[in-house]
Amino acid sequence: MYEAEISQRKTFAIISHPDAGKTTLTEKFLLFGGQIQTAGAVKSNKITKSAASDFMEIEKQRGISVATSVMTFPYKGKWENILDTPGHKDFAEDTYRTLTAVDSVILVIDCVKGVEEQTKRLMEVCRMRKTPVIVFVNKLDRDGKDPFDLLEEIEEILNIAAHPMSWPINGGRDFKGVYLIPNKSLNLFESNKTKKANDVVRVDGVNDPLLEGMVGEKNAKKLQEDIELIDGVYGELDLKSYLEADVAPVFFGSALNNFGIQELLDTFIEIAPNPLPRKTQDRDVAPTEDKFTGFIFKIHANLDPRHRDRIAFLRVCSGKFLRNKAYKHTRIDKSFRFANPYTFLADSKEIADAAFPGDVVGLYDTGNFKIGDTLTEGEILQFKGIPSFSPEIFKELINLDPMKSKQLEKGIQQLTDEGLANLFVQELGSRKFVGTVGELQFEVLQYRLEHEYQAKCRFDPRVIHKACWMTGPEADLKDFMKFRQQNIAYDKEGNPVFLAETAFILRSAIDKYPDITFHTTSELV
Ligand code: G4P
Numbered sequence: 001m002y003e004a005e006i007s008q009r010k011t012f013a014i015i016s017h018p019d020a021g022k023t024t025l026t027e028k029f030l031l032f033g034g035q036i037q038t039a040g041a042v043k044s045n046k047i048t049k050s051a052a053s054d055f056m057e058i059e060k061q062r063g064i065s066v067a068t069s070v071m072t073f074p075y076k077g078k079w080e081n082i083l084d085t086p087g088h089k090d091f092a093e094d095t096y097r098t099l100t101a102v103d104s105v106i107l108v109i110d111c112v113k114g115v116e117e118q119t120k121r122l123m124e125v126c127r128m129r130k131t132p133v134i135v136f137v138n139k140l141d142r143d144g145k146d147p148f149d150l151l152e153e154i155e156e157i158l159n160i161a162a163h164p165m166s167w168p169i170n171g172g173r174d175f176k177g178v179y180l181i182p183n184k185s186l187n188l189f190e191s192n193k194t195k196k197a198n199d200v201v202r203v204d205g206v207n208d209p210l211l212e213g214m215v216g217e218k219n220a221k222k223l224q225e226d227i228e229l230i231d232g233v234y235g236e237l238d239l240k241s242y243l244e245a246d247v248a249p250v251f252f253g254s255a256l257n258n259f260g261i262q263e264l265l266d267t268f269i270e271i272a273p274n275p276l277p278r279k280t281q282d283r284d285v286a287p288t289e290d291k292f293t294g295f296i297f298k299i300h301a302n303l304d305p306r307h308r309d310r311i312a313f314l315r316v317c318s319g320k321f322l323r324n325k326a327y328k329h330t331r332i333d334k335s336f337r338f339a340n341p342y343t344f345l346a347d348s349k350e351i352a353d354a355a356f357p358g359d360v361v362g363l364y365d366t367g368n369f370k371i372g373d374t375l376t377e378g379e380i381l382q383f384k385g386i387p388s389f390s391p392e393i394f395k396e397l398i399n400l401d402p403m404k405s406k407q408l409e410k411g412i413q414q415l416t417d418e419g420l421a422n423l424f425v426q427e428l429g430s431r432k433f434v435g436t437v438g439e440l441q442f443e444v445l446q447y448r449l450e451h452e453y454q455a456k457c458r459f460d461p462r463v464i465h466k467a468c469w470m471t472g473p474e475a476d477l478k479d480f481m482k483f484r485q486q487n488i489a490y491d492k493e494g495n496p497v498f499l500a501e502t503a504f505i506l507r508s509a510i511d512k513y514p515d516i517t518f519h520t521t522s523e524l525v
Helices: 003-007 022-032 055-067 089-099 117-129 147-158 210-215 217-234 239-243 261-271 402-417 440-453 474-483 503-512
Strands: 009-016 070-075 078-083 104-110 133-138 161-164 166-169 177-180 185-188 200-202 247-252 293-301 310-318 327-329 334-336 342-345 348-351 360-365 374-376 393-399 422-426 432-436 457-461 466-471 488-490 496-500 517-519
Touching: 003 009, 009 022, 009 089, 009 117, 009 261, 022 070, 022 078, 022 104, 022 133, 022 261, 089 117, 089 293, 104 117, 117 147, 133 147, 133 261, 147 161, 147 247, 161 217, 166 217, 166 247, 185 210, 210 217, 239 247, 239 261, 247 261, 293 360, 393 402, 402 422, 402 432, 402 440, 432 440, 440 457, 466 503, 474 496, 496 503, 503 517
Parallel strands: 009 078, 009 104, 070 342, 104 133, 133 247, 161 247
Antiparallel strands: 070 078, 166 177, 177 185, 185 200, 293 310, 293 374, 310 360, 327 334, 327 374, 342 348, 342 360, 393 432, 393 457, 422 432, 422 488, 466 496, 466 517, 488 496
């Protein structure tokens, strides 16, 4: 059912290393979709390094990132849902989770810097999930790396075959434009930050005599050589390989100058997948199933810290989501109706009476949801594939006001439900360890515990190398947990986790218990 609605939707994320141009590209997409009239309307939800200890800034950023968490825009009769991902590396886990709710991604690379560290990590997640990727090489108006070298970097560092769809004629000050390989036409560069249309000039391939007049003899010759080489090596784009995430089509352009965006968007609309099936613990759920299912991939504290309600972001996986209809929250086996679910048009919110597969709905939540929770029309299902990675920084939570233990307990439980950090509780003495990917989370946690829950606390650093989830024969696990009792804690699902202090201790454990597998993500299958 709902095939027409499904075929109209694309749900995707734009990802990049900070500063490569994700925000600028998002803005240009909205401009093309007619959702905003001028550039500069989309606020970046970047948290800069200098703002790390500026709490007002964090508060402000939280507001901005609620507004820009999802942006829907119409384009050529289809609905595009862009899911925003935080650029700051301390929020990388949030990005990984958001990637579970998309069907494809556009990866932005800065042509000056090439493939950067965070691009690599994000791409690993895409590969793990087999998410189709289109690459946009940005900032061609700057002197960047050689495009052949960039293709090689993409292939080698990102471990995916690259397939050029357009090709730049020079770069930096001498940037002349791009040649669109599949349609054999030329897009001449003109620095322009707001104009929508590009000047695409039809040429009859690279050997068209007109070319010389447009880009100069030297450039025309170089382009002919490049394209001959590209045609010989790459041939036509194999759509199946793109959809299976084996090949990434690559576009070149300049987001700031609105250049190369149209081709990117048009190709994206044509080839990117519509809402895809999603895996649950028991079966795959097809988007065309008539019964509604969906899962929560992000939880956001509401703007007003005096009210502890939150916004849970639900990705609709199948069927039709309806306002005021009762749905089953499968983890706690309770029924919920939502009187004011909303969808997001550019940066404004609208009450949604209905939503379809691929759509994202914001649900008001008073503390009932955790990341990964599933809603259905009654069937017991649990969507899977939302990984919890081993944190990199661990600290122990110390209560500074014994009169407020209850508030602290509630606060830390709720804030870790939002996915802000991982909580591990030791059986012996119930010590609480909090693990994050960055320092910034501890500052946010402490601030929010104090301001929203009136609980005072401190985080003491602990030397923990990795948190490992374990699988293996029961007898071995039992024996190991007894042997390493001091280092065993439990995650929020009650799974035992080995908090290995050093790489050496972890290696000895692996050697001593060869039948136990130590996992650094909680996604065990
Ligand atoms: P991000 O979301 O990936 O972090 O990047 P963002 O779009 O904020 O872009 C980072 C910087 O790169 C911005 O400059 C932006 O204007 C610039 N930029 C984006 N696309 C291009 C491009 O095609 N060419 C050039 N030359 N620059 C580009 P900024 O100075 O950090 O911010 P702003 O003050 O301009 O907003």
